[in-house]
Amino acid sequence: MQITAEQIEKDLLRPIFKTGRKYLVAVGLATSLVLAGMAAFGYQVYTGIGVWGINSPVFWAFDITNFVFWIGISHAGTLISAILRLTNATWRRPVTRCAEAITVFSLLIGGLIPLCHIGRPWLGYWMIPYPSQRGIWPNFRSPLEWDFFAIATYLIGSTTFLYLPAIPDFAAVRDAAKGLRKRIYSILSLGWQGTPRQWQRLEIAMHIMAIAIVPVAVSVHTIVSWDFAMTLIPMWHTTIFGPYFVVGAIFSGVAALILAMALLRRFLHLEEYLKPLHFNNLGKLLLTMSLLWFYCIFAEFLTTWYGNTPSEMAVFWENVRHNFAPLFWTMVVCNFVIPVPILAMKKLRTVTGTAIASCTIVIGMWIERFLIIVPALDHKFLPYSWGTYRPTLVEDILMASTFGFMTLLYLSFTKFVPMISVWEMKVGLQPRGGGILTTEAPGEKRHGLVLEGPLPTDVEE
Amino acid sequence: MSHKWGLVVDLDRCTGCEACVVACHAENNIPTVGKDQAAIGRTMQWIRVERTWEGDFPNPKVRFQPVLCQQCDAAPCEAVCPTYASYHTEEGLNGQAYNRCIGTRFCANACPYTVRSFNFYNPQWQKPLNLQLNPDVSVRSVGIMEKCTFCVQRIKSAEIQAEAEKRDLKDGEFTTACAQSCASKALVFGDLNDPHSEVSRLASSSRATKLLGELGTKPNVTYLERGAWQDANNG
Numbered sequence: 009m010q011i012t013a014e015q016i017e018k019d020l021l022r023p024i025f026k027t028g029r030k031y032l033v034a035v036g037l038a039t040s041l042v043l044a045g046m047a048a049f050g051y052q053v054y055t056g057i058g059v060w061g062i063n064s065p066v067f068w069a070f071d072i073t074n075f076v077f078w079i080g081i082s083h084a085g086t087l088i089s090a091i092l093r094l095t096n097a098t099w100r101r102p103v104t105r106c107a108e109a110i111t112v113f114s115l116l117i118g119g120l121i122p123l124c125h126i127g128r129p130w131l132g133y134w135m136i137p138y139p140s141q142r143g144i145w146p147n148f149r150s151p152l153e154w155d156f157f158a159i160a161t162y163l164i165g166s167t168t169f170l171y172l173p174a175i176p177d178f179a180a181v182r183d184a185a186k187g188l189r190k191r192i193y194s195i196l197s198l199g200w201q202g203t204p205r206q207w208q209r210l211e212i213a214m215h216i217m218a219i220a221i222v223p224v225a226v227s228v229h230t231i232v233s234w235d236f237a238m239t240l241i242p243m244w245h246t247t248i249f250g251p252y253f254v255v256g257a258i259f260s261g262v263a264a265l266i267l268a269m270a271l272l273r274r275f276l277h278l279e280e281y282l283k284p285l286h287f288n289n290l291g292k293l294l295l296t297m298s299l300l301w302f303y304c305i306f307a308e309f310l311t312t313w314y315g316n317t318p319s320e321m322a323v324f325w326e327n328v329r330h331n332f333a334p335l336f337w338t339m340v341v342c343n344f345v346i347p348v349p350i351l352a353m354k355k356l357r358t359v360t361g362t363a364i365a366s367c368t369i370v371i372g373m374w375i376e377r378f379l380i381i382v383p384a385l386d387h388k389f390l391p392y393s394w395g396t397y398r399p400t401l402v403e404d405i406l407m408a409s410t411f412g413f414m415t416l417l418y419l420s421f422t423k424f425v426p427m428i429s430v431w432e433m434k435v436g437l438q439p440r441g442g443g444i445l446t447t448e449a450p451g452e453k454r455h456g457l458v459l460e461g462p463l464p465t466d467v468e469e
Numbered sequence: 470m471s472h473k474w475g476l477v478v479d480l481d482r483c484t485g486c487e488a489c490v491v492a493c494h495a496e497n498n499i500p501t502v503g504k505d506q507a508a509i510g511r512t513m514q515w516i517r518v519e520r521t522w523e524g525d526f527p528n529p530k531v532r533f534q535p536v537l538c539q540q541c542d543a544a545p546c547e548a549v550c551p552t553y554a555s556y557h558t559e560e561g562l563n564g565q566a567y568n569r570c571i572g573t574r575f576c577a578n579a580c581p582y583t584v585r586s587f588n589f590y591n592p593q594w595q596k597p598l599n600l601q602l603n604p605d606v607s608v609r610s611v612g613i614m615e616k617c618t619f620c621v622q623r624i625k626s627a628e629i630q631a632e633a634e635k636r637d638l639k640d641g642e643f644t645t646a647c648a649q650s651c652a653s654k655a656l657v658f659g660d661l662n663d664p665h666s667e668v669s670r671l672a673s674s675s676r677a678t679k680l681l682g683e684l685g686t687k688p689n690v691t692y693l694e695r696g697a698w699q700d701a702n703n704g
Contacts, residue, residue, distance in 0.1 A: 055590070056588075056589055056590035056591060056611040056612065057572070057589055057611070057612060058506070058511065058589030058590045061509075062574075062589075063509050063510030063511055063589075064510050064511065064512070064577065064583060064585075064586065064587065065510070065577070065578075065583045066510070067574035067577045067578050067587065068574065068578060122573075125573075126571050126572045126573050126574075126612070127570070127571065127572015127573075127574065127587070127588070127611065127612025127613060127614075128570070128571050128572050128611075128612040128613070131571045132571065134551075134552050134569075134571055135551055135552070135571075142569075144552075144553055144569070146551050146552060146553075147548075147550055147551050147552065147553050149548045149549075150548065150549050150550055150551040150575070151549060151575075152549065152551040152573055152575055153551040156551070235575075238548075238549070239545060239549065239578065239579040240545050240579070240581050240684050240686075241578065241579070241581070385578060388581060388583055389581045389582075389681055389684075390519065390536070390581075390582060390583060390681075391521075392517075392519035392520070392521070392536075393519075393582075393583035395510045396510075
């Protein structure tokens, strides 16, 4: 069945103008999680961070686990979208928008966590270099300061990257809307008329952003890994952490993307757009990442084991055999044992199959972040100061609220922006010269548009 | 002459009495956190006495080791602080500016010796301990990291006194609270730049070792210990 441009516009703009009951229930649930998180945070600030389970020597636990996890998830979007854009992979068209949105929102959440986790959150702005009466700059030798700049750069970059290709779609909404909504979208669409000149500029801008954002994305998670690798702590102080974190980030990011796409497909009825082909292709990427991830952790643990340094082996055994062994092996099962067979077999690499694999991977990668942080901290050099960690209810609520916050942001986003890029879908619609295009909605004038790659390609295998 | 403050801990002299721990609490306004908090690892101590057992029953050998901030010259805690709350002073101390601390706890994670204490709650003192706070030392609030300062308030007041009297500081003129209270004289504090000071003499002893010296943190605390091989040689 061939979809027409009209159909695309109708299907993809529908969620913006129509709100269902299920949607409101989901928003309600997500909002209540966010409110619970805010209450927990308020309690924590009022009472002291002692309401968390952190202690000496485990000064970081759930907080930084969530931080690394969410920053990792953010690597789904922009990076993948940028690479697919640069390689002219035309099947990307329905995928990029939902991917880029994941990046922006998970970065927002990830960036918020360090602010909530510090002992005096009201002084968090001291990380910002500004001329102040204190007469002191932040310490640029601190990996936390690098984090601040890396995440801020990535957030600005990926927001721009999300915004640019959305401009023609904002214009489409503007033309379909009335009243206040029309005014808002007029501002958002920055006077987009769909002239050839505008198209050309948009293409150039998107190309520049796609090239620029790749090194930024890689550097962000490398720098996050340096929060650990730059210390002397056994099993933290290792050169593999940079690439290992980037691999883990893309791994968990693709999993999150597949999950989000499966949900969008189901609830926004986008079966015509998010096809098994997309899940199949992303499933292959996920398989590659799973193997890479396993390679990284294997290389890390083998080197440690072979080197047999007592201080490192203490952490090693904590992971593999002692207190954290159940979590460790759950992680291996979730990240490798379950997903690899599912993703390796073409028959199982379906929408459901990839969604199940993604589900276990998201869980497994969260555990992985936890296991990087806590076992190393609670078994530092001097055995007398060894400790352990148990999360409290406050930490559990805060963690749940990050997921609620993500859901809420994502759900709200579907109300403001078409989750699949309307104009890009139209570009991929028909052979050059077009015949099916009957309506001339703004953002769709095809002359002057630099088309990438052979068309059409969104064919099922 | 500039100073370089150092401490020597003679493990062969330490009896594990923990007088140093009590003295440190009293001198530096360190709160006690109570049983429940201590049980979950929230103890606040700037100096602690580690106990290790060697050998099995019926002949176990117990060793005591006071551990405090090693005042490293290449301190892992300093570089990681984003706000310069932990910084290197001109006299080589690992300073901790409480007012600058925002509580990232990165320093405590980076410290291989785990000698930093964090204020998980606002500090409280049980009566009558609230009446004995040292006016020379600031009281810390919730969310702030703290640690041994080598009794910087004593260092400063001695230096100011000496400067006022236009003379050099004498070795042994003042000492830290822990060293002052050590009955067996296991702790000796002084200026490592003064070659004639007791601490310099002891620090160059053949018994001298550094705690986790292999990490390259260049601690200014020296441990004196007769090694097992010396035990064997001397019967």
